[in-house]
Amino acid sequence: MISRNVLADLELVSGRLDRTRAKLTSGKELTRPSDDPLLVGRALQYRSELAANRQYRRAIDEATGWHEASDSSLSAISNMLRRARDLAVGGANGASSPAARQLMATEVDQLIEGIKTEANAQYAGRYLFSGTTTLTAPYSTADDAYHGNASTINREIGPGVQLQVNTVGSAVVGDASSGIVKALRDLSAHLRANDLTAVASDLTAIDAVHDELITARADIGSRVNRLDAAAERLSELEESTVRLLSETEDADMAKTLVDVSTQQAVYESALRAGARIVQSSLLDFLR
């Protein structure tokens, strides 16, 4: 009877010691669902959140890259537009000779090509300004038409939060009938035709399209700000989720170490006591 008790107790203590040792070596409080079903369920949720968060941050990085590429293209376009405006100011001046205006017109044509080339900018093999037809160049040298579409590209940057990443080329750069391209084509034609009044009114048109460009860039800027804020929020969230996950899942090393040594001591003394009790009987004392 004593031996049965001693054995049952030893099994209990060694089982406990085993589990604590497993905690220590794995560093995990939870190694299987039955350790604490509720906490395991929570840990799985934290893990899901964490995985989603990391993915959102990838989407944000990607969207930020896209925006930066868009902005640098638009900035180059803006510079060229400014140069065209300078030419228009010169062309509208009565002091310029018709021959000079011809040269100016040629330069404006070059600028248009330059702007179209910038608008054909790519990010990771995709055209930035052609809507969702990202594999088609929005502009070609052959004509002034816009070959993309007006659809938006959205990225998910948080649970249920979507953000437009693209700037549609036709809205900013325009085509043969609107926007920068039309304004500059008009300017070039008017310069060639020596039509000073028309050149002067082109100046107003150029200012108008430049304003639109600036608005588009401001839009990009504000979206980048949103991305930054979202990234920051996600990293804060990640930090707290990691902490929660670790609190749920990870073993408290100091406590576990103390537990192991306590249980080890208990186990050893139980062994020793058991060995002593089991041995003695009346037999030992009879002659």
Add this chain to the structure above:
Amino acid sequence: MGISTFFGLQTALSGILAQQRALDVTTHNIANANTVGYSRQEAVLVASPAFTMPGVSTGVQPAQIGTGVDVDQYKRVRDQFIDVQLRAQTMRQGYYEAASDGLEQVELALAEPSDTGLNALLHTFWNAWQDVSNNPESPSTRQALVQAGANLADAFHSLDSQLQTIAAQTGQNVTSTLAEANQLGGEIYGLNVQIANAIATGATPNDLLDQRDLLVDRLAQLGNVSVTKGPLEVLDVTFGGAALVTGTTSSATLTEPDLTSLTSGRLAGLVNLRDTVLPGYRTSLDAIASSLVTQTNALHATGYDLSGSTGINFFAAGGTTAATIAVDSTVFGDPTRVAAASATGQPGDAGIALQIAALRGSAGVDGAYTQLVTRIGSDARDANRALANATLLANSLANRRESVSGVSLDEEMSNMIRFQRGFQASARALNAMDELIDVIVNRMGRVGL
């Protein structure tokens, strides 16, 4: 009429013999101190029938003189009530042992929480969709997506087949446990016959009774047992609601359908595991797989692939169970067929990919899986707890039985001393008698010799 001179010799002799028998029983106890299922025995000594001596001198009432001691019976010290209680706990212990063992295997198959379980693969799958939404034109993200889909399907297959394997093993255990029960029934029947024969001839087959009790104990571990004692100490045993042993008449070979009310014991635990618990888990897993396939496909079919086709399934439409879920072979063979776009001819559009990625965390898939893990965990923990509890109770009852029926060497030692002294004293009395008779036989009537 007087009493024989030699009367006392007989009395002393009965003492010597009785003490010797008692000492024999003590030796038997010591020899069996470590025999499993052995009950301590006791020689019950009673004064032998007195010799009535009617005589002139005694008046109306005849006087009685003691004639010594007899061994009335060799008694098995056993408390039948503890046996019944202990068996009830053994049944519970057997039941939860089976449940706990099986669920432990399920937990191992589940491998949660970890970076390799189904949960992690679900994340990888949703992440892959989001990668596609970030870069819908790229064949490489699409390739990664179909790979993630295939890995996820494999994880479903593997978990399902492991559950199936556990169920199959449990089924084999049911068969072997039932065979063991039938064998025990046969042995109990054999002992019934021997015991009845022995008792009919007036013997007390203590050791046979012990053996039979031990067999019933073992049977109780396997299933719910009820025992009825008939004449001549013959037992009728029902196992799981079916008659297993009928007295000295027969022992049945039970099959599973015979066990109409199997409620506890290892067999009940195994049957419950095989027929209810494991199929329940598989049904849940199937529901998760089905939900994943239908939800993904419903969105995917409305999308357009890189070449502008629509109505494509991402997962094969035929595979809506955990065992059959698979990425559609067309999509798997050509990842450009992943319908990420919500309109034709727009490779940069990832409306559908975004919608599918937003399925992450849906109640039908991730939520249901977390629920399944929690359920398995709770079931396993409940079984472990109940097992610990039943083991504790069974142990304490076993201790109580041991305190009644077990051989205590201390007690046997003191008994040994007692009976040894008794024997010595009886021998001494015999000696005294002998000396008296010596006086009569050898020294009386020798006057003048």
